[in-house]
Amino acid sequence: MPTVIERSRAKGLASVLGCVVFVLASLAIIAQGSALTLVVGAVGVLTFGWFGIAWVVFLMRTGPGLVVDDMGFDDHSSASAVGRVSWADVLSVSERRISGTSLIIVEVREPGVCVARLGRLARVIAAVNRRTYGSPVVLSSVGLETSFASLSALMHEGVERYRLRGPRT
Numbered sequence: 001m002p003t004v005i006e007r008s009r010a011k012g013l014a015s016v017l018g019c020v021v022f023v024l025a026s027l028a029i030i031a032q033g034s035a036l037t038l039v040v041g042a043v044g045v046l047t048f049g050w051f052g053i054a055w056v057v058f059l060m061r062t063g064p065g066l067v068v069d070d071m072g073f074d075d076h077s078s079a080s081a082v083g084r085v086s087w088a089d090v091l092s093v094s095e096r097r098i099s100g101t102s103l104i105i106v107e108v109r110e111p112g113v114c115v116a117r118l119g120r121l122a123r124v125i126a127a128v129n130r131r132t133y134g135s136p137v138v139l140s141s142v143g144l145e146t147s148f149a150s151l152s153a154l155m156h157e158g159v160e161r162y163r164l165r166g167p168r169t
Contacts, residue, residue, distance in 0.1 A: 002069035003154060007077070008145045012059045015142075019052030054079050065144045066151075068158050070165075075137070077144055080125035082114045082137050087162035093155045096133065102148040104155055106137035 026044025029037050057079075065077040072086040091107040108114055114136045115126045126136035139155065141148040 002067050004064045005066040005068075005077075005151070005154075006145045007059075007061065007065040007143055009059060011143060012055050015055045016052055016059070019048045019055065022048035023052065066139070068154055070162065072162075073155070073158065075139065077139060078142075080118075080122050080129060080136070080138065082118065082122075082126065085114070085137060087159055090159050090162075093152075093159050095152055101140060101142065102152075103133070104139040104148075104152055105133045105135050106139065106155065107135045108137055111136050 023045055026041045026048065028041075029044065030041030032041075061076070063076060065075075067074040070087075072084060072089075074084045075081040076083070085106065085108060089109045091109060094105050094107070096103050096105055111130055115123055115130065118126055129138045130136040139151065141151045144151065146154075
């Protein structure tokens with residue numbers, strides 16, 4: 001029986017509002033008038049404006065963020081979501097904490113295959129994830145209606161159940 005985790009609208013809205021606050025703060029920095037404040041403010045507007053737009057797009061999507069079943073998982077939880085990954089392709093599942101955000105790193109047999117099937121923006125993000133974390137498959141509970149501990153346990157249990165049961169033919 002698959003486990004379905006929905007996208008969190010509340011977390012998404014909070015993120016959009018946070019981005020709006022930072023864009024406004026960046027505009028206030030620009031208003032200071034010096035060359036340095038212009039550069040710093042412009043970087044802030046572009047960065048938080050882009051993240052705000054990404055969160056709005058995330059909020060407009062329909063369907064679950066993550067579905068985990070006996071054969072693998074289907075990831076649609078972020079801008080770098082890789083879609084369907086079979087447990088047979090998973091080498092390991094580990095956790096990493098970066099700048100206060102907990103991540104689940106799913107090491108896969110053929111990372112290039114995961115990256116190649118993505119759209120342009122997701123491909124760029126997945127390539128950065130691969131260089132930074134060693135895998136293009138990186139999950140977070142930030143946009144999902146679950147805790148990190150629950151998400152981590154679900155992923156570890158899924159791959160472990162698959163390994164104990166063995167591949168089905």
